[in-house]
Amino acid sequence: MTTLFPAPAPVPSRAAGPTPSQTVGPFFGYALPYPGGPDLVGEGHPGAITITGRVLDGAGEPVPDALLELWLGETGTGGALDRTGEGVSGFGRCPTEPDGSYRFRTARPAGPYFALLVFARGLLRSVATRIYLEDGPDPLLDALDPARRATLIAEPDGEGYRFDIRLQGEKETVFLEF
């Protein structure tokens, strides 16, 4: 890596602490999504699975302006932003449709879960969760009561899995803090 930018004068940072989060707002749709973003692997990739679902608000209404980021833990060979070539990416990004739905095509993660971030208008900070493909012994899952635990387990659905994200309410998805 090279030094690309002329050095600004070494003024001390005013930032005496972490930079606060702000909402992604309603108008990211022309800026953050990119071609192939939801497809971490090509269509014919052996073992490809789909993860589909919806993002719902506290009234059970679809969230049509959310952005999901899926992370498998390894960057992979296919490029994350430039998905025009061959290869597998470990990172995917998918905006929700007007009905709140999303769809990723991906390889299976090395471990039992995917990491997932959700951004949306109305979320002043992203929410972090996990998609577990199967229930099983796990330090996080084992610390949750059964109803809460179930919100992190994807349901088998055809050639893939289904995973809804409920931002608020009775069946609210478990969100994580690190």
Add this chain to the structure above:
Amino acid sequence: MTHPPYLSPDYRSSILRAPSRPPVALTADPDAVELTSPVFGHGELGGLDADLTRHHVGEPIGERIIVTGRILDSAGRPVPGTLLEIWQANAAGRYAHQRDQHPAPLDPNFTGAGRCLTDDQGRYRFVSIKPGAYPWRNHHNAWRPAHIHFSVFGTAFTQRLVTQMYFPGDPLFPYDPIFQSIPDPAARERLIARFDLETTEPEWALGYRFDVVLGHTPTEES
């Protein structure tokens, strides 16, 4: 507290979207997937991605600006090679987004989306035009202060940050429930870029400095 609470009723959209339960604290797991982050390559970005004034045939209308700064971790160390994405309204306060219905002109020479990787010192630099304030329907006579949306990755998924950069002295700060959702006034100030004469280029563009400090990851000393 640095970040806004999820529920900030003055920001109406948060009312039905804020989680009602506190997040579950994940105890230190050195193998957690969230402690890693995707690596982005220069080959994945276009050469002009960081100059938002050169994405069309002509030049956009507006006050040309340079926005530069550093991405730092919680210990103040630069974060090299990380991806920044920005998006913003044009000089009239209108986004190049289908759903933006603000009756202000679109600029055929301005889309308002850019990307950049930080250099080996954690520095980034964008050239753009100063965005305009714009109205929204949160409450009667609601206007957003001029801002640039920032998306930053960092070295761990736990550091992933989306925020907004504001401009110094904006008269709309006291009236903006999104800016005001940050409880600590000192933390709010950290979202305001500084005008910087050193960054300003004579006969060309005004310069602003904006550093981003990412949150700590569970494997670091906090």
